[in-house]
Structures are given as structure tokens and as C-alpha cells.
Amino acid sequence: WLNDEVINFYMQLIMERAAQTPALPRVHAFNTFFYSTLRESGYARVRRWTRRARLFEKDLVIVPVHLGVHWCCAVIDMRQKSIVYYDALLGDNHGCLQTLLDYLREECRDKQGAELDDARWSVRCDKQIPRQRNGYDCGVFAATFAEHAARDAPFQFAQENCPFLRRRMMYEIAAASLTTRGH
Amino acid sequence: MDPNSASANANANGEDVKDAKPDTTSEHISIKVASSDNSEIMFKIKRSTKLSKLMQAYCTRTGKSSGTVRFLVDGERIVGDNTPESLGLEDGDTIDAMTEQVGGGQH
Numbered sequence: 001w002l003n004d005e006v007i008n009f010y011m012q013l014i015m016e017r018a019a020q021t022p023a024l025p026r027v028h029a030f031n032t033f034f035y036s037t038l039r040e041s042g043y044a045r046v047r048r049w050t051r052r053a054r055l056f057e058k059d060l061v062i063v064p065v066h067l068g069v070h071w072c073c074a075v076i077d078m079r080q081k082s083i084v085y086y087d088a089l090l091g092d093n094h095g096c097l098q099t100l101l102d103y104l105r106e107e108c109r110d111k112q113g114a115e116l117d118d119a120r121w122s123v124r125c126d127k128q129i130p131r132q133r134n135g136y137d138c139g140v141f142a143a144t145f146a147e148h149a150a151r152d153a154p155f156q157f158a159q160e161n162c163p164f165l166r167r168r169m170m171y172e173i174a175a176a177s178l179t180t181r182g183h
Numbered sequence: 184m185d186p187n188s189a190s191a192n193a194n195a196n197g198e199d200v201k202d203a204k205p206d207t208t209s210e211h212i213s214i215k216v217a218s219s220d221n222s223e224i225m226f227k228i229k230r231s232t233k234l235s236k237l238m239q240a241y242c243t244r245t246g247k248s249s250g251t252v253r254f255l256v257d258g259e260r261i262v263g264d265n266t267p268e269s270l271g272l273e274d275g276d277t278i279d280a281m282t283e284q285v286g287g288g289q290h
Binding site for chain 1: 217219220221253255257258259260279281283284285286287288
């Protein structure tokens, strides 16, 4: 089990690494309250959250998704114009994909003064991903999906790696820096 | 408790009380605290008062434990040592009070 503080600190680390590493994609990672607020209260309440983020200048936008007692992760790829939803329990969430596409449309109008080129965007729930096989590792999966996506790395990990991944997350959070991956 | 409890608490603690001036409108501002379920509470607070006082008053008022509430301004976490001044908050601005989220896996 992980709470919002762990996920949010990890999202910060992912963003800092991207900012410090020119070879990596430019990343904005939202905190865990972004999606819940957008879903519950609509665009107006999150409009100012990206005043400084310049979302449309990023390559990737990571959106942690909290569902009651479950963590998932959505990744918006500005280069490929795609939104992909990753749930380690392989759940579907087309509502989330639609909410995020609607968000992009509003955000594009608000920050760019332009219409989003909807027709070129695609959305999907990816099921060909490492699968969670217990009832407590979803936060580790969601954070690891985000970390891998943030460097365009394939998801080469599995449930068996979670004890290691969890320990590495603890270490990285304590050190306030991500360890070097093979990028 | 009345909606002005933050400023009431601040005054009760003594340190924020200055000479009684006829007009304190520029020193005090109204801050709206909005929860994740869209309920809102207004607080009056001095620009220079630490927001920890407002946070405590909010938790007391709503009966929430302070460890389970995260305060955000424009999506960014704020801490009790921040003041309206240090954050550039203006009269009528909103602070979001989000509830702790936990997750393990069961749908």
C-alpha cells in the first residue's frame, strides 16, 4: 500500500530527472490530486495548476490515477498524440481517457488559444503490460510505469521484481534522487 | 466555531495582534478553503500570519485529522510556514484541502 505522499514525491523525482537530463523526454508529471479534482470538479478547478508547466511544450505528461483504493497511471504522449492507460490489474477505464482528452481540449484552448487537433489523437487501455498478482503492490506498479514511460523504456519488469522496486523507491525517496537507469 | 476562527485563533495567540486600527481591511484577507467534495469554508487571515493557523482551524472546524489533509494552491502543496504574503495570495483566493489517498490494489 502506498499513499499520495509517496507517489507525489516520486512524480517530483521523475520530473527533476527529466529536467536535468537533456537526453530524456521532457516530462510533466501531475500530482495524484490532479485527476481526482479534474474528474470531480471539472476543468475550471485545475485550470491554474499548469500556469507554469507549459504542457504543450512537453513530450510526455504523466497522470497518476487514484481509484478508491487502487493506483493506476495514464501517460499522455504529445509527440505521438496518444493517451495510454496503464492498470496493473488490467482494468478498463475509458472514462479516464475521455476525461483526459477533454482536459487537453480545454487546456489547448486556454493556454494556446487554439483548438486541439482531436482527429489525430488516439486513446487506449494497454493490457500488454506487467501484471499485478497481489492486493497491495499497485502503487509500485503505477510509479514504475511512470518511471519507465518517462524515459521511453519498455516495461521490462514483473510482479517478482516488486520487492526490489519497492526498496529502490524507498531508497530513491530517502536520497531525493532517482538512481541511474540504463538510459 | 465561527467562520472567522482562523483569525480568531491567530488573535488569541497574541502574536498577530497589532494596534487596534480603525481600518484593517488591507491587512486581513478572505481565503476560501475548498475540499475535494467541493464544500467551501471562508477564513479571514492576516497576510503575514502563518497558514498553519488556518490549517489547524480548518481541521478543527471540519473534524478532520491534520495528517489526512493536504493543502494546495494552484495544485502545489503548501506548508504551514507559508503565509498569504509569501504565496502571493490575494483577497478571495482559494486553497484546496485534499484528502489523503491510499491504494494497494483491490478494485
